[in-house]
Amino acid sequence: MIRKGFVMKVYEDQHEEYEKRHDEIWPDLVEELHKHGARNYSIFLDKETSQLFGYVEIEDEELWKKMSSTEINQKWWSYMAPVMETNRDDSPVAKDLKPVFHMA
Structure with missing residues (x-):
């Protein structure tokens, strides 16, 4: 199992909409x-900075x-583009974080 952490950014006025869209995540996407090997996936929001911290465990x-190249993922990116910082292809602007500590 590989642990991955990353940061993204939601638009300041879109916090509630971002959360709503994830509360209603599409079963096909899940x-x-x-x-694709994803387990234990969480996203946290820092309301003061609008920064998102994502954590996922992958195989x-x-x-x-x-x-990223699946049809459902491409559709999700397009759906989420109005509420968060994205690249030209609608993928989220994301920065991978280096793991520095883990306690099991």
Whole structure:
């Protein structure tokens, strides 16, 4: 199992909408995430900075990378683009974080 942490940013006036969209996450997307080895996926919001911290456990880096090209993921990115910082392809602007401590 590989632990991944990353940060993204939601627009300041879109905190509630971001949370609402995740409360109503599409079952097809969750199924695809599982197929691509994702488990124990969480996203946290710092309301003061609008920064999001994501954490996910994956089985395999190569399998995880393939998730981004799935049709359902591309659709989700387009759906989320109005509420958060994104790249030209609608993917979230995300920065991977280096793990420095873990206690089991």
